[in-house]
Amino acid sequence: xxxxxxxxxxxxxxxxxxxxxxxxxxxxxxxxxxxxxxxxxxxxxxxxxxxxxxxxxxxxxxxxxxxxxxxxxxxxxxxxxxxxxxxxxxxxxxxxxxxxxxxxxxxxxxxxxx
Amino acid sequence: xxxxxxxxxxxxxxxxxxxxxxxxxxxxxxxxxxxxxxxxxxxxxxxxxxxxxxxxxxxxxxxxxxxxxxxxxxxxxxxxxxxxxxxxxxxxxxxxxxxxxxxxxxxxxxxxxxxxxxxxxxxxxxxxxxxxxxxxxxxxxxxxxxxxxxxxxxxxxxxxxxxxxxxxxxxxxxxxxxxxxxxxxxxxxxxxxxxxxxxxxxxxxxxxxxxxxxxxxxxxxxxxxxxxxxxxxxxxxxxxxxxxxxxxxxxxxxxxxxxxxxxxxxxxxxxxxxxxxxxxxxxx
Numbered sequence: 001x002x003x004x005x006x007x008x009x010x011x012x013x014x015x016x017x018x019x020x021x022x023x024x025x026x027x028x029x030x031x032x033x034x035x036x037x038x039x040x041x042x043x044x045x046x047x048x049x050x051x052x053x054x055x056x057x058x059x060x061x062x063x064x065x066x067x068x069x070x071x072x073x074x075x076x077x078x079x080x081x082x083x084x085x086x087x088x089x090x091x092x093x094x095x096x097x098x099x100x101x102x103x104x105x106x107x108x109x110x111x112x113x114x
Numbered sequence: 115x116x117x118x119x120x121x122x123x124x125x126x127x128x129x130x131x132x133x134x135x136x137x138x139x140x141x142x143x144x145x146x147x148x149x150x151x152x153x154x155x156x157x158x159x160x161x162x163x164x165x166x167x168x169x170x171x172x173x174x175x176x177x178x179x180x181x182x183x184x185x186x187x188x189x190x191x192x193x194x195x196x197x198x199x200x201x202x203x204x205x206x207x208x209x210x211x212x213x214x215x216x217x218x219x220x221x222x223x224x225x226x227x228x229x230x231x232x233x234x235x236x237x238x239x240x241x242x243x244x245x246x247x248x249x250x251x252x253x254x255x256x257x258x259x260x261x262x263x264x265x266x267x268x269x270x271x272x273x274x275x276x277x278x279x280x281x282x283x284x285x286x287x288x289x290x291x292x293x294x295x296x297x298x299x300x301x302x303x304x305x306x307x308x309x310x311x312x313x314x315x316x317x318x319x320x321x322x323x324x325x326x327x328x329x330x331x332x333x334x335x336x337x338x339x340x341x342x343x344x345x346x347x348x349x350x351x352x353x354x355x356x357x358x359x360x361x362x363x364x365x366x367x368x369x370x371x372x373x374x375x376x377x378x379x380x381x382x383x384x385x386x387x388x389x390x391x392x393x394x395x396x397x398x
Contacts (some may be wrong), residue, residue, distance in 0.1 A: 017122045018135060022142030022325075027339035064299050065342075068136055069123040094168025 005031070006054035008079040012062070014047050018070035022086055025062035031055040034062070035091040125153045128150050129164070130182050137182055142338030144322025145179055148243055150297065152212070153183075153322075155306040162210035163310065167210040170199040172219035175250045175324075176243040179214045193224025196231045200239050200381075207382045210239070210310055217244040218256040221277050225257075232286035232315050234381040236356040240317040241311045242279065245324035246332055260365065261331040279319050280372045289373040290316035296323060296371060297345040305371060321345065321367055 002027075025048055026034045030077070033056050034048040041047055050056070060073050122132050125133070130153075148303050156164045164273060169180030169187040172195035180187040199213045220228050220242050231238065248254040253266040257277045267338040290312045294302035302320055309316035309317050323329065323341035330336045335344060345367070351372055352370030 003306060013121055015123075017121070020136065020141035022338050024142060024338055024342070063123075064150065065147060065296075067139065067143055067145070067150075069126040069130070069150070070136075072121070072123050 005057055008076050008083060009053060010074045010076040012050035012053065012056065012071065012073050015070040015099055016041050016047070018068045019043075019045055019047050020045065020068055020070075022067065023109065024065045024067065028061040028065040030059065030061065031057055037082065057099045075087060117133050125150065125157065129156070129184055131184055131255060135182065136250075138178055140324075141324045142323065142325045143175070144245070144324070144338075145176060145243060145318075146182035147296045148214075148241065148320055148322060149177075149179055149182065151303045151306055152179075152241070152302050159307060159310065162211065163359065166208060167212060168202060169212050169214065170195050170202065171214045172215035172216065173250070174219045174248070175245075176214055176216035176219065179243070180212070181253040181308065183282050188195070193219055193222070194222060194227060195219065196238065196240065200231060200234075203236055203238060204380055204385060206387065207237075212238075214238045214240065214241045214243065217242060217246070217258040218247075218248045221257040221279065221282075222248075223284065229235065229282065232283050232288040232317070234383045235287060235314050235378050237287060237313055238315055239306070239312075240315070241306065242319045244279075244319055244321045245270050246321075247324070248326045249324045249327045253331055265327075272307075278355065279317070280368075283315075283317050286371055287315075288317050288373070289375050289378055289379065291318075291371040292370070293319040293321070293351055293366060293367070293372065294369050295321040295345040297342055297349065299368075312374075314376070314378060 023036065026036070033050050033052050035051045037047050037049045056073070058073060058075060062071050063073055124357070126132050126135065137146065138380065165184055169183060169185055171177040171180045171187065173190055173192040177189055181189065188198060194217050195213050199211045203209065203211045215224070220240070244258050246258050246260065247265050248257045255265045255267045255272055259265060259272050259276055262271045263277050265323070280293055281293055283291055290306040290309050292303060302318070305318050309318055323338050323345070324336045325341060329338070329341050333344060335341050347366045348365065349369045350358065350363070352368055352372065355368045
């Protein structure tokens with residue numbers, strides 16, 4: 001559910017005041033969402049900008065590795081709610097059957113012996 | 115919803131003094147990541163744990179870490195953070211005392227305090243941020259500088275072998291030991307969480323990137339991104355390290371949870387037992 005690209009993410013904000021331009025967010029992002037902006041801001045930093053928001057999977061690795069608390073992934077709550085509903089309705093009922101299958105596979109193919 | 119001008123991170127808004135941010139660290143410094151590890155550990159532990167926490171820090175770049183938290187913090191003498199924290203813990207036994215120290219602070223100047231705090235098994239959480247040199251004063255050699263590294267005070271290469279903190283503290287009698295790098299974000303956060311709950315001396319060594327001095331002089335990698343990649347290459351998990359020979363482990367960082375024992379008595383409890391005993395019958 002969370003691996004769908006571009007779903008449920010509203011925006012990725014990079015602060016003008018806090019960003020120092022170490023680009024660890026670009027290093028951390030596995031989906032290549034960011035790009036370095038061409039102009040310097042008022043602090044003299046070429047900020048990273050989230051250009052490919054449709055590629056964002058909300059893993060939030062950019063947030064984790066930012067040392068300056070300058071970045072935040074803003075998640076669309078309505079969409080999140082909808083996705084959770086879908087999960088509750090369509091994916092939850094299948095979970096016990098998946099677990100049962102895993103258990104049987106783990107124990108071995110028992111029906112072959114009969 | 116948010117505008118870029120008055121943006122504050124949700125963790126920063128909740129736990130930090132945002133009026134004095136951005137903080138004083140260099141661009142790409144790993145101490146900010148260590149701050150976030152501590153805050154996320156408390157976010158998962160809950161409000162109550164946060165409200166009975168006090169921070170103690172030594173001198174050095176790492177001494178700045180707790181000063182950005184909206185909690186009581188003591189910025190003590192160089193190397194004497196653990197001595198201060200022991201007294202704090204003894205006077206208020208139900209306080210969570212978290213000590214943030216650097217490698218020079220804990221092993222260089224305060225080495226004696228470190229091993230004796232571990233020997234007494236005081237209920238402290240020591241987060242030891244290692245960047246392999248003294249970075250606040252301009253990149254001098256420290257006890258964790260790798261052998262052969264070029265720093266400002268060892269321009270022809272360091273001839274001293276470096277400390278293995280985990281073995282030192284295990285011998286001294288600490289009861290929880292872990293070592294991670296800033297690359298292992300989630301593991302380090304879980305270790306901090308475990309150490310705060312643990313009763314006894316818990317030490318977590320976090321190797322972090324210092325692009326300004328360690329990056330430029332020791333590794334030749336002035337970009338924090340390259341340093342993070344280097345952590346990924348060099349770190350070896352503990353289980354794998356046990357099967358490797360000492361020659362293969364040369365220049366590697368062994369990461370993992372080294373020790374977790376509960377059989378040693380805790381210092382603060384014993385002090386209060388002695389006080390009770392002495393008050394009963396004149397000490398007899």
